[in-house]
Amino acid sequence: xxxxxxxxxxxxxxxxxxxxxxxxxxxxxxxxxxxxxxxxxxxxxxxxxxxxxxxxxxxxxxxxxxxxxxxxxxxxxxxxxxxxxxxxxxxxxxxxxxxxxxxxxxxxxxxxxxxxxxxxxxxxxxxxxxxxxxxxxxxxxxxxxxxxxxxxxxxxxxxxxxxxxxxxxxxxxxxxxxxxxxxxxxxxxxxxxxxxxxxxxxxxxxxxxxxxxxxxxxxxxxxxxxxxxxxxxxxxxxxxxxxxxxxxxxxxxxxxxxxxxxxxxxxxxxxxxxxxxxxxxxxxxxxxxxxxxxxxxxxxxxxxxxxxxxxxxxxxxxxxxxxxxxxxxxx
Amino acid sequence: xxxxxxxxxxxxxxxxxxxxxxxxxxxxxxxxxxxxxxxxxxxxxxxxxxxxxxxxxxxxxxxxxxxxxxxxxxxxxxxxxxxxxxxxxxxxxxxxxxxxxxxxxxxxxxxxxxxxxxxxxxxxxxxxxxxxxxxxxxxxxxxxxxxxxxxxxxxxxxxxxxxxxxxxxxxxxxxxxxxxxxxxxxxxxxxxxxxxxxxxxxxxxxxxxxxxxxxxxxxxxxxxxxxxxxxxxxxxxxxxxxxxx
Numbered sequence: 001x002x003x004x005x006x007x008x009x010x011x012x013x014x015x016x017x018x019x020x021x022x023x024x025x026x027x028x029x030x031x032x033x034x035x036x037x038x039x040x041x042x043x044x045x046x047x048x049x050x051x052x053x054x055x056x057x058x059x060x061x062x063x064x065x066x067x068x069x070x071x072x073x074x075x076x077x078x079x080x081x082x083x084x085x086x087x088x089x090x091x092x093x094x095x096x097x098x099x100x101x102x103x104x105x106x107x108x109x110x111x112x113x114x115x116x117x118x119x120x121x122x123x124x125x126x127x128x129x130x131x132x133x134x135x136x137x138x139x140x141x142x143x144x145x146x147x148x149x150x151x152x153x154x155x156x157x158x159x160x161x162x163x164x165x166x167x168x169x170x171x172x173x174x175x176x177x178x179x180x181x182x183x184x185x186x187x188x189x190x191x192x193x194x195x196x197x198x199x200x201x202x203x204x205x206x207x208x209x210x211x212x213x214x215x216x217x218x219x220x221x222x223x224x225x226x227x228x229x230x231x232x233x234x235x236x237x238x239x240x241x242x243x244x245x246x247x248x249x250x251x252x253x254x255x256x257x258x259x260x261x262x263x264x265x266x267x268x269x270x271x272x273x274x275x276x277x278x279x280x281x282x283x284x285x286x287x288x289x290x291x292x293x294x295x296x297x298x299x300x301x302x303x304x305x306x307x308x309x310x311x312x313x314x315x316x317x318x319x320x321x322x323x324x325x326x327x328x329x330x331x
Numbered sequence: 332x333x334x335x336x337x338x339x340x341x342x343x344x345x346x347x348x349x350x351x352x353x354x355x356x357x358x359x360x361x362x363x364x365x366x367x368x369x370x371x372x373x374x375x376x377x378x379x380x381x382x383x384x385x386x387x388x389x390x391x392x393x394x395x396x397x398x399x400x401x402x403x404x405x406x407x408x409x410x411x412x413x414x415x416x417x418x419x420x421x422x423x424x425x426x427x428x429x430x431x432x433x434x435x436x437x438x439x440x441x442x443x444x445x446x447x448x449x450x451x452x453x454x455x456x457x458x459x460x461x462x463x464x465x466x467x468x469x470x471x472x473x474x475x476x477x478x479x480x481x482x483x484x485x486x487x488x489x490x491x492x493x494x495x496x497x498x499x500x501x502x503x504x505x506x507x508x509x510x511x512x513x514x515x516x517x518x519x520x521x522x523x524x525x526x527x528x529x530x531x532x533x534x535x536x537x538x539x540x541x542x543x544x545x546x547x548x549x550x551x552x553x554x555x556x557x558x559x560x561x562x563x564x565x566x567x568x569x570x571x572x573x574x575x576x
Contacts, residue, residue, distance in 0.1 A: 181435055181451070182444040188421060188432050195419045198381060199436030199494070200407035213444075 018164060028156040032228075035160045037268045038167040039224035044248040044260030045174050046217030051246065052255030053183060054210045055190030057113045060100065060120025062241035064215045068093040068222030069232040070127065073140035082146035090219050096123075097215025101208045108193070120242055128234040139233030142226055153227065163224055170217055174257055177213070186210050187255075251292050253299025262300050332395050334359045334498050334528040335380070340389035342372075342379055342552075349375045350552045353389070357498075360525040364543030365532045366563075368573055372552035373532045374416055377500050380530075381413050382406050394497065408437060410497030414487040414504060416532070420475055426486055427471040430458040433490035461493035462486075465519055481512030488519060492527075499523070501531040505538050513538055536574070540564070548573060 017024075022031050043065055050056040068089040075085035104115040127134045134140065145153040153159045177183045188196045189203045197203050226232045235241075248267050253259025266288065275281040296303020337355040341348070349372045357363045365373050378384040380391055382403030390399045393409055401409070421429050434454050435441045449455065462468045465485040475483065484504060491499055504520065505513050517538050523529065533539035540546075546563040548556040550573075556566045563569050 176447075177444050179447045179449065180444045181438075181440045181446065181448045182442055184428070184432060184435065184448050185441050187423075191421045191423060192419055194383070195415075195421075196432075196436070197404050198383070198407060198413055199433050199490070200404050201436050201441060202404055209442075 015168075021164075022157040022160055031156040031160050033268065033272050035156070035163045035228060036272065037265050038160075038163045039221050039228065040245070040248065040268050041261040041264035042167055042170045042224065043218055043221035043245050044252070044264045045170055045257070046214045046221060047245050048249045048254060048256075048260045049174070049177070049186075049210055049214040049217070051249050052259075053178065053186045053190060054207055056104075056108065056207065056211075057246070058104070058116040058214075059113050059239065059242045059246065060104075060116030060118070060123075061214070061218055061245060062237050062239070063120040063123035064093055064097055064100070064218040065222040065225065065241065065245075066127065066232065066237040067096045067123065068219035069226035069236060070134060070140060072223050073142050073226050073232050074133070076142050077140060082148075086146070086223055089223055090216065093215055093219030093222065094212060097212050097218075098208075100215070101211035105204060105207050105211070117239070117242070120237070120239065124234060124237040124239070127237045134234070137234060139231055142230040142232075145227050145230070159228065163228075166220060166224060170220070171257060171261075173217075178257065182206070182209070247289060251289055251300055253301040253303070256299070256301050259299050259301040266300075332359065333357065333392070334361065334394060335530065336392040336395075337376075337380065338390045338392070340376070340379055340391065341387045342375060342384060343387055348552055350379065350386070353549075353552070353554055355547060355554070357528055357530055359394075359528055361528055362542055362544045363528075363530045364539050364546045365530065365549060366534070366536075366539070366546060366573060367549035370551075371549040373549055374502055375552070376549065377413065377502055377530075377532065381411060381500060407494065410495075411500070412491035412494045412496035412498075413500040414484075414491055414502055416502040416506065418480075418483045418487055420483060420486055420490075422475050425472055425474050426462060426467060426478065426482075427455070427458055429475060429486055430461050430489050430493050431455060433493045434458055434461075437494055458493060461489045464492060464522075465489040466515065481508050481515070484508060484512070484516060485519065488516070492523070496527060498528040498530065501529060501533075503532055503534065505533055505535045517542065 021034050025031055025034065047058065047061050050058050071089040071092045072085045075088050076082070100116065100119050103119060104112050107115060128136060145159065147153065148162070151158065151162070153162050185196070185201055185206050188201065189206050193203050225236070244267055248263030249260050250263070251266060252261065252263030267285070270281055270285045270288070274284060278284055292300055292303070296306070298306070333356050335355065335357040337353055340350055340353040342350040353376060365376065367373050375384065379386050382398070382401065386399065390397055392398065393406070393411060396409070398406055398409065421432060424432070431448070431454055434457055435448070438454065440446070440451065440454070459468060459471055462471050465488055467482060467485055467489060470478070470482070475486070478486070488504065501520070504516055508516060513535070520529070520542060531539065531542065540560055543560060545559055546557070547554055548563055548569055555572065556563050556568050564574070
């Protein structure tokens with residue numbers, strides 16, 4: 001079987017398994033965990049556009065994620081409908097992303113990281129201290145979930161399916177983006193920005209548009225988050241959220257489609273499932289990350305692929321070695 | 332009309348003057364060699380011409396169009412291509428993808444986020460043609476990481492040629508090459524048609540002198556000798572600062 005057929009087969013099986021998850025899992029608690037994995041995966045995929053394909057490590061993406069959540073939450077609290085709230089949330093997140101990009105893209109590398117961190121902290125400060133707008137530490141409550149096309153999202157199953165649809169759209173859009181000329185241009189700016197400039201590319205604009213794309217999907221994930229929890233507080237804007245999603249991307253494997261999804265799965269399961277059994281779950285999470293970085297510095301997904309290939313090569317090499325040994329008269 | 336005209340170009344890094352009143356006129360189709368000892372300001376001059384550095388004063392004209400304030404990336408669209416002294420390629424990609432990226436740089440397609448780049452046959456075929464031109468067509472699909480230094484030099488040239496430039500700036504294209512590789516690159520450069528003007532920096536005088544029609548000698552950021560091959564080689568100042576007695 002060709003590797004392409006194998007990949008298509010594996011993806012089809014994964015799709016069917018995920019689409020039927022509420023049926024074979026049954027338990028609402030675990031269905032909710034699955035919903036969380038999916039919207040955190042969308043967020044991680046969004047960050048991966050910058051970190052993986054653009055080579056721009058952001059530590060302020062929680063601000064974009066939370067900006068969408070807060071905007072939607074505040075719009076709903078002000079009595080607006082879900083459609084208006086969500087649309088405004090996306091527009092506001094895109095504007096915020098544009099402001100972040102204009103400021104942060106003055107630099108790359110550690111400078112970019114520090115500017116995004118600072119901007120994220122500014123928004124955290126606003127969420128925390130501008131209590132008349134954001135309700136401060138008490139956060140914003142969302143009373144109901146939407147019912148797109150009459151499909152109520154109040155139950156765990158329904159919300160999971162809605163999240164799954166968004167997740168599939170996000171993965172498909174990323175898959176198309178990565179193979180596109182624009183995706184190739186972005187990767188080029190990551191690897192040789194100077195050369196790209198000399199070849200006629202507008203490096204700054206490519207990075208700016210990539211930031212907007214990343215901000216868009218971060219905002220979508222933020223909207224799913226606020227609907228899932230029906231609540232948002234300054235904790236979501238905090239540095240820890242930005243660091244967590246960055247860990248998802250790095251541990252799963254940057255510049256891959258499956259890596260951020262694998263990273264999101266690990267972190268969400270550790271936070272929600274393992275924490276129920278192990279009090280020091282953070283310690284376990286830390287050990288897992290150290291193990292991944294030590295044995296698979298490229299991330300879990302590319303690392304697993306590498307080990308798989310090495311294993312296959314070793315298996316192929318063995319039968320060829322046998323006749324030589326026999327010829328040499330050795331066992 | 333001149334292909335390239337540089338007028339009284341000056342550039343300083345802090346207190347260090349790296350280019351002082353440099354004047355250069357290159358005719359269309361000309362093969363110009365720029366020589367000079369290390370630190371003479373040759374690569375800085377290239378960086379000023381291509382817009383990677385902004386001059387303190389002076390002007391640069393490309394086919395009589397003033398490009399002094401034109402962004403570096405726009406100069407590629409105006410027909411200027413370059414190679415680098417230190418090979419600057421996309422190490423994670425295949426040779427073919429490297430050249431495709433060069434073609435994409437001048438195409439409006441580069442902004443398209445929806446189509447599959449590998450299915451853009453006209454780009455891929457043009458990239459293959461460019462690689463065939465430099466003798467690398469048979470290894471187009473090879474990852475760049477698995478190529479030799481000489482092959483990478485040729486990929487650089489293929490990328491520049493793929494853009495169908497009007498003027499090509501080559502920064503030490505023979506550096507680090509074996510005798511056979513040098514011969515191959517020399518043949519390749521000789522085969523470039525006359526509608527492409529070439530300005531080349533090179534230290535390897537054996538191959539460079541054979542190639543050049545006119546030579547400019549830079550020393551401490553100033554043009555000290557300029558003329559035909561024999562003019563420059565026989566000039567005592569050339570022997571004093573560059574060739575040695």
